[in-house]
Amino acid sequence: MTELARRRLYDRVMRGLAGAAAGVVILPLVLILIFLVYRGSAALNLDFFTHLPKPVGEPGGGMANAIVGTLILLAIASAVGLPLGIFGGLFLAESRGSRLPWLVRFLADVLNGVPSIVIGIFAYTLLVLPMRRFSALAGGIALGVIMIPIVLRTTEELVRLVPASLREAALALGVPEWKVILRIVLPTARAGIVTGAMVAIARVAGETAPLLFTAFGNRFWHQGIDQPIAALPIQIFAYAISPFEDWHRQAWAGALVLIAMVFCVSLVARTATRGLGRPTR
């Protein structure tokens, strides 16, 4: 075999292996999607998006309250997790010291590894017990806490990627450092930070464990953020372990809707950040 033929073969084998690895990576996702569409679409109709759950035995009904509930929980979680994560990440990327940033980084990594149910217990002890009731607020904060380390570390990484020369160019114009960070560095890293935020939101959208004893679930429309609130993952859980065939179908539909929501969030993030780097006027 000539040298060139050997290299060609080698190239083909490697391409094949890389392609196969990529295929194996997306295979589970595709299978899950197909299965969900197959099982979930049966119970998916307009009622599902507009109606409250029906009592046991009555056919029909939907999960409208859980869909709205999940959106409210995500909004509360974002209100907690995004500012803390983004500004914390900026602090880590910009601070000159070594001790405090090291400690924050270490603790964030630990927090990232804490099982979500433990964070649920934390919110339960700190919010549910003193307030003497389950609430959307407690659930949202629990999810927000889960988001913090994810947003924090992505923001730090992406702010670090902004070249020092860009920062210097702005400083040399006589712009105060805090303005350089907020108006030059942060916008430059924006696309990545938005993606990181969306990843965090998508991650907590499906969290069930921390909601079980914070948001608790509710069979009615939401009644204020200091009251228990329905959420898709809880509803799916409750319906999936129920003995009723009708509820099982609805659980599948709920799972499909949840995945679709996460998918939409990612899609919005992609399109919203695609135009960045182009002029702002």
Add this chain to the structure above:
Amino acid sequence: MADGIRVMALSAWFGQNRVLRNVFANMVPGAVTAIIGPSGCGKSTFIRCINRMHEVVPLARVDGRVLLNGEELYGPTVDPVVVRRRIGMVFQKPIPFPTMSIFDNVAAGLRLTGVRDRGRLHETVERALRQAALWDEVKDELAKSGASLSGGQQQRLCIARALAVEPEVLLMDEPCSALDPIATAKIEELIVELKRALTVVVVTHNMQQAARVSEWTGFFLLGELVEFGATRDLFTHPRDKRTEDYVTGRFG
């Protein structure tokens, strides 16, 4: 009192490493001063000390005095932000702000220091772009991204951006080293034009460039200002043996 920049007993360090040793120099208005010397000799550090950009780097330290028209730039009450507004800087690589349009790039210095008046912004942007000899090429596409321009245009955009805040001094750190000969010629023309309005200091690797554009030249070697004088004298009758070796290409 417009006597330009006066540097006295200036030394600079990166950590324990002393990169400038006891430099004395005087850069006068209405003229271009070129700073030459081999890589790592302290040229860039020298001009970064003038607008207090040296201290931006962690562990960097400066000692000595720098005066702009008689005012101390390293006084205890002097804000480096104010110094940098009065002494503009252009870097080796053109660095337009990537998220901004051409207009916004030039307006950035004013906007980020609180100017909101649209009329004044438009006026300033046009003046700065004209001064940087870029206006005719970009006047119809001010909303385009700064990054869409060619390398030479980007560098002139950066010069316009620096000029927009009306500095008294313009420091240029090898402004042509990333550009082709035609773009270089344009920037050189521009430098000669700019000295009428400001004190210009240009760091360059290119001795022909120093000879072409400058009235005064300083030669740095290993952190020392070996020789400083009229450009013609320094290139034709250098007083120091080391300068002679360098400008005649016998160096190292």
